[in-house]
Amino acid sequence: MKLLSAEELEAALRDIGAKRYHRLHPFHGLLHSGQCTKGQVQAWALNRYYYQATIPIKDASLIARCEDSALRREWRSRLVDHDGAQEGDGGIARWLKLTDGVGLDRDYVTSLKGLLPGTRFAVDAYVHFVREKSLLEAVASSLTELFSPAIIGERMAGMLAHYDFISQETLAYFDKRPPQAKRDADFALDYVKRNAKTPERQQAVLAALEFKCGVLWSMLDVLAYAYVAPKLVPPGAFVPVDH
Amino acid sequence: MKLLSAEELEAALRDIGAKRYHRLHPFHGLLHSGQCTKGQVQAWALNRYYYQATIPIKDASLIARCEDSALRREWRSRLVDHDGAQEGDGGIARWLKLTDGVGLDRDYVTSLKGLLPGTRFAVDAYVHFVREKSLLEAVASSLTELFSPAIIGERMAGMLAHYDFISQETLAYFDKRPPQAKRDADFALDYVKRNAKTPERQQAVLAALEFKCGVLWSMLDVLAYAYVAPKLVPPGAFVPVDH
Numbered sequence: 001m002k003l004l005s006a007e008e009l010e011a012a013l014r015d016i017g018a019k020r021y022h023r024l025h026p027f028h029g030l031l032h033s034g035q036c037t038k039g040q041v042q043a044w045a046l047n048r049y050y051y052q053a054t055i056p057i058k059d060a061s062l063i064a065r066c067e068d069s070a071l072r073r074e075w076r077s078r079l080v081d082h083d084g085a086q087e088g089d090g091g092i093a094r095w096l097k098l099t100d101g102v103g104l105d106r107d108y109v110t111s112l113k114g115l116l117p118g119t120r121f122a123v124d125a126y127v128h129f130v131r132e133k134s135l136l137e138a139v140a141s142s143l144t145e146l147f148s149p150a151i152i153g154e155r156m157a158g159m160l161a162h163y164d165f166i167s168q169e170t171l172a173y174f175d176k177r178p179p180q181a182k183r184d185a186d187f188a189l190d191y192v193k194r195n196a197k198t199p200e201r202q203q204a205v206l207a208a209l210e211f212k213c214g215v216l217w218s219m220l221d222v223l224a225y226a227y228v229a230p231k232l233v234p235p236g237a238f239v240p241v242d243h
Numbered sequence: 244m245k246l247l248s249a250e251e252l253e254a255a256l257r258d259i260g261a262k263r264y265h266r267l268h269p270f271h272g273l274l275h276s277g278q279c280t281k282g283q284v285q286a287w288a289l290n291r292y293y294y295q296a297t298i299p300i301k302d303a304s305l306i307a308r309c310e311d312s313a314l315r316r317e318w319r320s321r322l323v324d325h326d327g328a329q330e331g332d333g334g335i336a337r338w339l340k341l342t343d344g345v346g347l348d349r350d351y352v353t354s355l356k357g358l359l360p361g362t363r364f365a366v367d368a369y370v371h372f373v374r375e376k377s378l379l380e381a382v383a384s385s386l387t388e389l390f391s392p393a394i395i396g397e398r399m400a401g402m403l404a405h406y407d408f409i410s411q412e413t414l415a416y417f418d419k420r421p422p423q424a425k426r427d428a429d430f431a432l433d434y435v436k437r438n439a440k441t442p443e444r445q446q447a448v449l450a451a452l453e454f455k456c457g458v459l460w461s462m463l464d465v466l467a468y469a470y471v472a473p474k475l476v477p478p479g480a481f482v483p484v485d486h
Contacts, residue, residue, distance in 0.1 A: 118364070128367065214363075221465055221469070221475070225464045
């Protein structure tokens with residue numbers, strides 16, 4: 001292990017994104033190219049809801065272990081983004097507009113009764129990672145946001161073009177995210193570059209981003225297995241009408 | 244919710260097993276009927292190793308939160324079963340005979356470098372469940388062992404009959420397990436029946452067993468997606484020679 005310069009560390013992080021980010025997963029291709037059935041889009045939205053709903057718990061877990069007031073203050077903006085300033089505002093509420101828009105019952109979605117177990121395990125693994133690893137690794141695990149503006153762009157344009165049950169309003173979540181994600185990713189990348197100053201800490205940062213790519217990738221694996229092929233829905237999970 | 248008798252509770256637990264235990268998963272059928280390639284058997288053994296290696300951590304987590312000396316003493320036998328009395332003894336060591344026997348490098352297996360992220364998330368979810376839920380739910384989550392003697396019988400007979408790279412010695416793990424599993428499951432079932440004396444606690448017990456069935460099921464979902472169809476191995480995970 002050698003010590004990387006800040007630029008080399010950033011390049012290594014971006015290389016992980018180029019190879020492991022879930023934009024490369026075939027389910028993403030199916031979704032944005034219009035090849036999903038409505039039931040598959042519902043299953044995606046329902047499972048992804050748990051990720052969205054858990055992000056503020058993940059972020060609060062990070063703030064809770066952080067002794068630096070400035071970092072806590074900075075990270076707090078993520079809570080605002082997801083939970084909003086009042087009822088009906090924020091990323092989770094906008095995600096529920098998406099699940100409404102694709103025809104899912106809101107109480108069913110938020111009950112999590114139809115969630116794939118594999119989705120729950122992947123998302124919960126992210127929370128546990130942030131609670132149990134070093135603060136530097138917890139910050140680094142958020143760096144998938146470096147790559148999210150591109151995937152969101154593909155997803156929005158593709159879904160609007162290809163699905164008659166998707167409107168601009170349904171996709172309000174994605175309208176708001178890119179500038180938030182860019183601000184957050186810029187901050188986290190700068191933090192990581194300033195704080196990963198030994199080879200060991202740099203390797204831990206890279207491993208944290210690989211871990212997080214694994215979380216997002218695994219969510220699409222279990223989704224594709226249950227709803228695309230072989231379409232084997234685990235006992236108890238959501239079964240779309242057109243399954 | 245109504246209060247179930249001890250017999251009704253046991254029947255409800257057995258019904259969950261009949262509907263959700265991973266004996267019903269198609270990968271189990273492929274494995275014991277000889278339809279797996281050697282690479283698929285390797286991938287199964289490698290991923291399942293992480294489950295085996297984590298079980299004593301799970302069991303110690305349960306003992307660690309248990310104020311009753313008698314229960315701690317009883318549960319300690321599980322540590323002995325998996326970690327053995329000395330080096331080379333116990334369930335984990337016997338599992339490594341299986342991974343040796345199917346041609347995997349032992350250092351590679353124990354490094355966990357080739358593990359599927361979804362396997363890690365499912366197994367870790369089990370540990371976190373045992374640490375975070377009530378002691379009663381932690382005990383109840385072990386009750387999949389009620390159903391394991393049957394699956395082990397099918398697996399041993401089928402694998403010995405169908406794979407020329409599998410010997411009785413390779414399967415030493417499974418020789419030892421059924422009596423241990425029966426003893427442990429009898430104890431845990433009796434504990435649950437004696438301690439789940441309100442409708443709420445009974446429902447929590449049933450949900451704990453459903454959760455655990457989801458862990459085992461999800462492990463086979465991610466295995467089948469990566470190694471059977473569409474054979475999409477997540478970046479960084481084990482790729483068999485015959486993949």
